[in-house]
Every structure is written in C-alpha cells, then in structure tokens.
Amino acid sequence: SDVCSxxxxxxxxxxxxxDVKSSIVNLVDTRMGQTGLLNQELILTxxxxxxxxxxxxxxxxxxxxxxxxxxxxxxxxxxSVTLPRLGFANxxxxxxxxxxxxxxxxxxxxxxxxxxxxxxxxAYVGTPFGRRAVPYDQTGKFSILPPERQxxxxxxxxxxxxxxxx
Numbered sequence: 301s302d303v304c305s306x307x308x309x310x311x312x313x314x315x316x317x318x319d320v321k322s323s324i325v326n327l328v329d330t331r332m333g334q335t336g337l338l339n340q341e342l343i344l345t346x347x348x349x350x351x352x353x354x355x356x357x358x359x360x361x362x363x364x365x366x367x368x369x370x371x372x373x374x375x376x377x378x379x380s381v382t383l384p385r386l387g388f389a390n391x392x393x394x395x396x397x398x399x400x401x402x403x404x405x406x407x408x409x410x411x412x413x414x415x416x417x418x419x420x421x422x423a424y425v426g427t428p429f430g431r432r433a434v435p436y437d438q439t440g441k442f443s444i445l446p447p448e449r450q451x452x453x454x455x456x457x458x459x460x461x462x463x464x465x466x
Contacts, residue, residue: 321351321352322351323348323349323350323351323356323383323436324348324349324351324388325346325347325348325349325419325436325438326346326347326349327344327345327346327365327419328345328346328347328390329344329345330342330343330344330345331343333394336399337399338398338399338400339396339397339398339399340396340397340398340399340402341394341395341396342373342375342394342395342396342397343392343393343394343395344363344375344392344393344394344395345390345391345392345393346363346390346391346392346393347388347389347390347391348381348383348388348389348390348391349383349387349388350383350384350385350386350387350388350389351386352385352386353385353386354385355382355383355384355385356382356383356425357380357382357383357425357426357427358380358381358382358383358389358391358423358424358425358426359378359380359424359425359426359431360376360377360378360379360380360423360424361376361377361391361393361421361422361423361424362374362375362376362377362421362422363375363376363393363395363419363420363421364418364419364420364421365395365417365418365419366417366418366420367405367415367416367417368405368408368415368416368417369416370401370404370405371401372397372401372402372405373395373396373397373401374395374396375393375394375395375396376393376394376395377391377392377393377394379391379392380426413443414441414442414443415441415442416439416440416441417439417440417441417442418437418438418439418440419436419437419438419439420435420436420437420438421435421436422434422435422436423435423436
C-alpha cells in the first residue's frame with residue numbers, strides 16, 4: 301500500500317527519482333552590486349523551471365559559474381521560492397568575483413568567438429522530513445559574435461540540466 305498522502309509537499313518527498321524530471325535553469329540577468337578594488341559583487345537572476353506535475357519548495361542554493369574552464373564567480377541565495385508545477389520562478393543570487401578574474405575574461409574575448417560556461421552547485425529543497433541538498437550542473441556555449449558572423453553549426457538540444465529534486 302502507498303504510505304504517501306495527497307499533500308503536495310509529501311508528494312514531492314515520496315516521488316521516486318524516476319518520477320522526477322530534471323529542472324531547467326537559465327541565467328537571465330546580471331547586475332553589479334557593490335564594487336571594490338579586489339572583488340566585485342554580482343546580483344544574478346536565475347530562471348528555474350519545473351517540468352513536473354507538482355510544486356517544488358526551493359529553500360536556497362549555492363552556485364559556481366565557470367567560463368572557458370576557469371572559475372569566474374560563486375554565489376549564495378537563502379531566498380525561498382516555490383517552483384510552480386509546470387512553470388518557472390526567478391531566484392536572485394548574490395555572487396562575488398575577483399576583479400582579476402573579470403578582467404582576464406574580458407581580455408580573452410578577443411581570442412574567441414564563443415564562451416563555454418558551466419553553472420553548478422547545490423539546491424536546497426524542502427520536504428516534510430527536512431531540507432534536502434540536491435546537486436546540479438549545467439553546461440553550455442554561447443557565441444559572442446553577431447549572428448551574421450557566426451559559422452553555421454548543426455542544431456543541438458538545449459543545455460538544460462540542473463537537478464533532480466528527489
């Protein structure tokens with residue numbers, strides 16, 4: 301017999317890994333926060349999508365962003381947000397980056413036509429039995445050239461892996 305009730309939070313906790321679809325994450329905005337000689341504060345907005353037929357109570361996250369194989373920034377958020385079923389929610393993250401890392405990446409822009417990036421970290425998901433740490437990882441590539449100068453490449457599936465909630 302099924303020991304799970306119909307309560308949404310319990311349904312999230314009782315779902316098996318096979319029942320849960322991976323969430324989607326996109327970096328949608330970056331703003332400068334406080335600036336200093338050695339470190340820069342960045343306010344990042346992530347758009348997190350939930351392709352599941354139940355809500356996911358996200359209670360915070362930690363992240364690291366790599367650009368071209370080098371760590372650019374790491375960040376934390378203690379914002380709680382409920383990812384709606386079959387929907388999206390924005391999560392604001394405060395990150396810090398060394399001024400040297402930022403300058404190094406800006407100088408390398410002249411050497412490449414595209415940037416490889418990675419976003420990885422831990423999402424903290426609330427369950428009736430406490431908080432659960434769930435690792436996530438996403439990689440992708442974006443061109444810094446205008447569309448008319450980009451070489452035609454075969455279409456690829458979107459890079460949209462973040463985390464399994466259960």
